[in-house]
Structures are given as structure tokens and as C-alpha cells.
Amino acid sequence: MFVKSALLAIVSGALFVAAQTPAYTGQLLLQPGNSAAKCLKVNNANGEPVVVQACTGNSNQLWTFEDGQVKIFGNKCLDVTDGKNVDGVKLQIWDCDASNPNQQFWYTAYGDNHLAWTNHGKCLDLTGGSLSNGNQVQLWTCSGNNPNQIWDVGYMASKLPTTSESGQTGVNACGTGSSQSSKCQTAWINDADDFCLWAPPTAGGTIGDTEQQEVAWCTKSGRGTRVIPNGALKGVHFVRTPDYVQVTGVGDFTKINVKKGDAGGELDPHGADSRGNPIGGLVYGDTFGANLQYHEWTSFISDTEFCFRACVGPNARENCQHIYDEMGCYWNMPANYDAGVFESCKADDDLPMGVYGTSTWHQGTSPTPAAHPAAKSSDCTAFPSITVAPVKRGEPTPAPVVKYAREL
DSSP states (O other): OOOHHHHHHHHHSSSSOOOOOOOOSSSSSEETTTOTTEEEOSSSSTBOOOEEEEEOOGGGGGGGGETTTTEEEEEEEEGGGOOOSSOOOOOEEEEETTTOOGEEEEOTTTTTOOEEEETTTTEEEEEEOOOOTOOOOEEEEEEETTTGOEEEHHHHHHGSOOOOOOOOOSSSSOOOOOOOTTTEEEEEEEEEEEEEEEEEEESSSSSSHHTTTTEESSSSEEESEEEOOOOEEEEEEEOSSSSSEEEEEOGGGGGGOTTTTOOOEEEOOOOTTTTBBBBTTTESSSTTTTEESSEEEEEEOOOEEEEEEEEEEHHHHHHHHOSSSSHHHHHOSSSOOOOOOEEEEEEEEOTTTTTTTTEEEEETTTSOOOOOOOEEEEEEEEESHHHHHHOOOOOOOOOOOOOOOOOO
């Protein structure tokens, strides 16, 4: 796999690796993997420290990746202070100089999302793991197991680009209307009555054939997406856990262009080339902070069932694995899939898919282990049904989720 070989190259520092950039394009937020509510920020002067700050989307948080450099304000670059190749050296900005090795970085976009100082074996690191505003970031020896070295890139929900990735067939800045011919590829997941599904833009193809082109079909109007026709959803079960939100259910998804008889497929933000399926698909929600981007999510849909999970925090990649694409909803996201029930609950985290004690099972290895049992849940709110309704603007952010202990 590319990820493993790339990381070896980073750690060894002995190999030259051509500059890699994120799949997302344009001016980007750089966010620690532990929290998409925080961004890298810097003031516009040589020698200014690069620090963690609450995301605002202002110009002092908008970075571009160009020619092996990470730029801000047009002419300033991420810079290793005094070029010190030691653990703990802090990061600053300085006038861009294409010949300056202290400004050469590359982004491992194929799943592990590290930002490495080219050919030095050092990676951008969240100092002390602290998300406190003003914490100056550092370099540290690259490690694939260090959550402080995961850096996601993305956009403010209020400042979405028209498109986020090359090769994208839809759009991300979708407006505030609704249309059944919309090409919107920005989805939301908030509750049993406020979520979206990825499904084909036109009827006829299977999920496997159309995975790169899927568009957002939602229960709320007013976000520029298509809406799920009333009656298509036959059962919806939403859970909020400490580390993710998840919605599962059944229905007639031929009404949203899934081909009758299609066993479906898996969608995620990575795909085979890091551009994701669909290409340019973005996911947002309000459970863990207002308008927060979910950098890790996984979803399955067939003609009769669906599941969609969006994850946050240091365990996001483990809880939102995307490597079990042949295993389907029940195995990846054990939960309630009963028809005729529409509910929103609080819940514990499920055990991570594929992890059994100290062992990790890999797809294709025989025998196939049983799915984990669904985690405990409580405080369920019932809905008579889920029908299309306008999105409510300015809704308060839900309180932090805590663990609960009653069986579904």
C-alpha cells in the first residue's frame, strides 16, 4: 500500500519523495485530527508562530499547497525555525523562497494525513497534544500511530468552494434552495429527521458504477440538495455517541435512483485515489460543534437499506474504517434496522469494526468473524415518521454526548 511505503520514506528521511498535496483544492483550513473545531493560524509577519486557534475561516487560517510549500497570505510559507532538525522545533512563517529546504513539505493524502518536512523524517505535530488556543505547533519524528500528527484539511461550511476536488461532477456550494436535479455533494447528518444519503444523480446505474458521482439526498430542504421523497424511508434509527453520529434504516431507495435489486456499495472520503466516493463529497453536522466538518465518515446504501456514520476525535479513523467495503451495513455498523420505527437515541460507541481484542481482521481472510453486537443506548425519542421539512436556521448546538447504558 502507498501509505505504508510513504510513511517509511518519511521516517527514514533517506528517500526523496515528490511533493504530495491534499485532494482538496484552493485555500484550506489545516485542522488537528483530534478536533475539526480548531485550525492552524498565524499573523502576517516573518517569524510569527504557527498556533492552534478556534476556526474562523479568516485569511490568517487559509493555507494553500503549491510547489512543495504550504503558503499563507500569498507570499508567506510554513517554515522550520532556523532549520533545526530536532524533535520539538517550532513552526513559523517566513517569506517564501522556493530554494529554501526549511519550507519544503509534503502531505500524505492517502489516508494517514501527515504533513512531513521533506526528506527529514519529521512531521507536523500538535505540541503536547494540547488543543488550547495559542499552542505553537512543532516537528517531531514521524509516526503512523501518533494522533498528534494527523492534520485534516477542509473548509468552513459557510465558505464552501464551488467544487472541492478535481474531477468532481457536482458542486459543494449548493445555496439555500432544493431541487430534485441538484448536483450538490455536500451532506449533513444531525438527527433522525435531519440527515442525507449518498445516491445516484440519475436512475439506471448501480452504486458500484456511480460511486464517484453520487449526490446528496436529504430529509431537510433548504440546503441546495435533493430531498428524499416522502414514503421512501420505512425505518430510521439515529444514535449520538461520544465519538460519532450514525443513522441506519430501511426503505425503498429506488425512489432516490438506486437500481432495483442493487446490493449497493460503500462510500467514504478516501476512495482508491484519496479523492473519495463521491469525488468532492463533504459531510457536516452540528452534534460536536456548530457546522463542523466530518473528515472521517463511512456509508453504505442498497435498494432497501442504508447506514451512515460520521466520526470525530483521535479514534475517528478506527471508528469510521473504510476498508471493509464488501461487508455491508449490519457488519460495519451493528444497530437497529427495524422497519416501522423512527427514533433518535444516545448511545455508547460500538466496538471498532474489524477489531477483536488485540487482533484486527482483514477483509478476505477466512473465516469471517461475526459482527460485533450493537452498543447500548438510551434516551430515545420516537418520531411518527420522517418526512421532508425545511431546515431550521440557527438551531442551538446539542449538549456534549455522554455514555449511556440501556440495551436497544
